[in-house]
Amino acid sequence: MTLQRTTKQLQAVQAAFETAGRPLSIEELHALAAEQVTSLGVRTVYRAVRRLQELGDVVAVSVPGGSDRYELATVASHHHHHFHCTACDRFFDIHGCPGGLHKLVPEGFQLEHHELTLSGLCDSCA
Amino acid sequence: MTLQRTTKQLQAVQAAFETAGRPLSIEELHALAAEQVTSLGVRTVYRAVRRLQELGDVVAVSVPGGSDRYELATVASHHHHHFHCTACDRFFDIHGCPGGLHKLVPEGFQLEHHELTLSGLCDSCA
DNA sequence: TAACTAATGACAACGAAATGTCATTTTGTA
DNA sequence: TACAAAATGACATTTCGTTGTCATTAGTTA
Incomplete structure (x- = not known):
């Protein structure tokens, strides 16, 4: 498992990430x-x-009430959030973040991460 | 299934919601x-x-990467979010909301709902 | 208290997501 | 070109959360 071979299948999966x-x-x-x-x-x-994932090119994204999604590490390295279309069940990247979340944390709690999921209809479904 | 009986078991579950x-x-x-x-x-x-749930007293909450949680409808009726302790895997209510999320939505998308999950350590685990 | 029946709880079974297995295919190298 | 082994893909299997089943228990009403 140490060595890797370039296969059509792996390249097709990589291409799917890039184009999507x-x-x-x-x-x-x-x-x-x-x-x-x-x-x-x-x-x-x-x-x-x-x-x-082991190569560090892709990371998993846990979403509420659904199976994991995967996205490119280059995208994930920029802090961002997601939009979930309830019609076609696709997720999209949202750039930006509301911020000011520390004010919401109760006394004694340590905030480390946060995850925001907007939902509604994407442009194709609206 | 129309009639309902008051059982110790149902009362114990209700009490768990109230006290938790x-x-x-x-x-x-x-x-x-x-x-x-x-x-x-x-x-x-x-x-x-x-x-x-059928009585309208409890609602389900989908959380990222985990099985559903349930909370009292009286709590859920107030817009709020959750804090997830990564150590004890418990969820807590967060009151308040960052707001201004419309600005994050891409052109052509229709925002209907949003869900924010803060994560880190709760006061017991910190 | 007796009787009717909703509710319980132990067990089996399900669906979905993910992984194990292994004969076969395909890649990279000698 | 031929070989060794990594990778594939079909299938079986696991895991987890949840639901079906049904004999038994226990509320509710007369």
Whole structure:
């Protein structure tokens, strides 16, 4: 597992991340990458994502009430949030942050992270 | 299913909500209510929560990367958010809201709801 | 108190997401 | 080009949260 080989499948998954430009689920990755590599197995998508995570290229995003999404580490390194379209179930990147969250934290609590998820309809569904 | 009977089990679950004052998982409800009613089955907790939901007393809360939590409808009716302690995995209510989220929404998107989850250490774990 | 039946709780079973397995394919190297 | 092994993909299996089932228990009413 130390060595890595460049396969069509891995490249297709990488390309899906690049072209989508938004957090993707395994299912979405499978559908997108399958356009490049027919007969792509879901198992392979899981492995590709795992490998990209170990390489530090991709990070997981936990979302409320749904399976994990994955996004490029370059995107994730910039602090941002997400918009969830309730119609098509896709997630989009939101740039910016309301800020001033320290004021909301109760006495004695230590704030480390925060996660904001806007929801509604995306431009395609609106 | 139309009629309802007042049972120790249902009352214990209700009491758990009242005394906890924070969103609870099924597991937490089970543990808390079991202090009142020994040999309480998890199945019964699921049914009690379901019934309280149908009565409009309790609502479900989806959280990132975890099973649902439940909280009193009286609490949920006031707009609020949550703090997640990464050490004890408990959720707490946060009163207040950063606001100004409309400015973050991309052109053409329709904002309907939002959900903010602060995370870090609670006062007990800090 | 007796009787009716809702409610309980132990167990099985489900659905979804994720992982294990392994024969086969494919990549990189000699 | 041929070989060794990494990678694939089909399938089985696990895990977790939740629900179905049903004999038994325990509220409620007469």
